[in-house]
Amino acid sequence: MIYPSPVRIEPIPGYAPAIGRLVGMLSYARSTTLAAVDGLTVEDLDHLQDEHSNSIGALLSHIGAVERSYQVLTFEERLLSSQENELLGTALKLGDEARRVLRGYPLEHYLNDLAAVREETLKALAARDDAWLDRSVVPAPRINAHWAWFHVAEDEVNHRGQIRWLRGRLPRRDSA
Amino acid sequence: MIYPSPVRIEPIPGYAPAIGRLVGMLSYARSTTLAAVDGLTVEDLDHLQDEHSNSIGALLSHIGAVERSYQVLTFEERLLSSQENELLGTALKLGDEARRVLRGYPLEHYLNDLAAVREETLKALAARDDAWLDRSVVPAPRINAHWAWFHVAEDEVNHRGQIRWLRGRLPRRDSA
Numbered sequence: 074m075i076y077p078s079p080v081r082i083e084p085i086p087g088y089a090p091a092i093g094r095l096v097g098m099l100s101y102a103r104s105t106t107l108a109a110v111d112g113l114t115v116e117d118l119d120h121l122q123d124e125h126s127n128s129i130g131a132l133l134s135h136i137g138a139v140e141r142s143y144q145v146l147t148f149e150e151r152l153l154s155s156q157e158n159e160l161l162g163t164a165l166k167l168g169d170e171a172r173r174v175l176r177g178y179p180l181e182h183y184l185n186d187l188a189a190v191r192e193e194t195l196k197a198l199a200a201r202d203d204a205w206l207d208r209s210v211v212p213a214p215r216i217n218a219h220w221a222w223f224h225v226a227e228d229e230v231n232h233r234g235q236i237r238w239l240r241g242r243l244p245r246r247d248s249a
Numbered sequence: 250m251i252y253p254s255p256v257r258i259e260p261i262p263g264y265a266p267a268i269g270r271l272v273g274m275l276s277y278a279r280s281t282t283l284a285a286v287d288g289l290t291v292e293d294l295d296h297l298q299d300e301h302s303n304s305i306g307a308l309l310s311h312i313g314a315v316e317r318s319y320q321v322l323t324f325e326e327r328l329l330s331s332q333e334n335e336l337l338g339t340a341l342k343l344g345d346e347a348r349r350v351l352r353g354y355p356l357e358h359y360l361n362d363l364a365a366v367r368e369e370t371l372k373a374l375a376a377r378d379d380a381w382l383d384r385s386v387v388p389a390p391r392i393n394a395h396w397a398w399f400h401v402a403e404d405e406v407n408h409r410g411q412i413r414w415l416r417g418r419l420p421r422r423d424s425a
Contacts, residue, residue: 080392080393080396081396082396083395091267094270207259216257217257219257219259220277227274227277231406234406234408235414237411
């Protein structure tokens with residue numbers, strides 16, 4: 074599959090100018106994540122490189138959970154509820170619990186989750202203006218909304234770098 | 250050492266508005282790279298996790314070389330000369346040659362190089378306006394200048410993700 078990889082960052086119709094540039098960055102980062110996991114099997118997604126390593130599947134879950142948590146922080150202007158913490162905590166924290174629980178899913182499971190979360194992000198960003206982007210995040214006033222959404226892309230790219238490294242070391246499974 | 254980690258992306262005095270936001274992203278990415286390598290010894294920087302792995306030192310060289318090559322592309326509006334390709338090629342390409350050559354340097358060597366390259370980037374960005382940021386890169390017109398400089402930060406973050414992973418697996422050297 075070919076994932077379109079937008080290599081221009083500029084204002085985008087349907088978004089305020091600075092928000093459009095940000096959407097370009099989020100979209101570019103996502104296109105590279107999708108390319109990095111293209112064609113992986115359940116075994117590939119579950120593989121643990123060593124006892125402290127996160128699986129590629131868990132990293133994909135993490136990417137979606139980070140985006141969802143920043144939706145709550147910046148669009149809903151509140152901290153995660155204890156129910157949301159329960160739901161997202163494993164993917165957010167990674168580590169032992171994620172190694173135990175986040176496995177057995179096909180690639181589509183992770184990609185559907187990422188696409189559903191992204192759809193909400195784009196809808197919410199389209200409804201906001203550049204003044205909103207500069208404002209402090211209400212429940213975390215040290216950061217502003219623009220940093221928050223840059224960070225969502227930036228954390229994804231951090232883990233995409235790890236996914237590329239891990240993918241290059243998956244055990245070869247020769248076809249029968 | 251504490252590296253200031255700017256967690257607001259907004260216009261910055263001394264830069265055009267969109268360029269200032271971009272400088273915030275470059276600075277944030279760099280602060281996290283510096284934090285990720287803080288205190289590493291020559292042995293740590295040279296360590297190879299496996300036969301296909303890049304050392305953390307080589308990744309730091311790569312980060313500086315990518316930034317330098319995008320200076321040439323976007324500020325000098327030309328492709329790398331064969332001399333520059335010679336000089337930067339090993340760090341840009343990584344792999345076998347980098348594993349052979351990029352070793353034996355203390356952290357300061359890499360950090361001084363990164364700081365010198367960054368100083369040139371900031372000087373050049375301060376002299377440009379937001380219309381420049383939107384324009385196509387002359388020797389690579391498919392991309393525009395904003396994507397080019399977002400990509401410099403993005404590639405750095407990709408490798409910072411790998412540096413964090415590799416740092417967590419450095420052989421422990423118990424002090425005598």
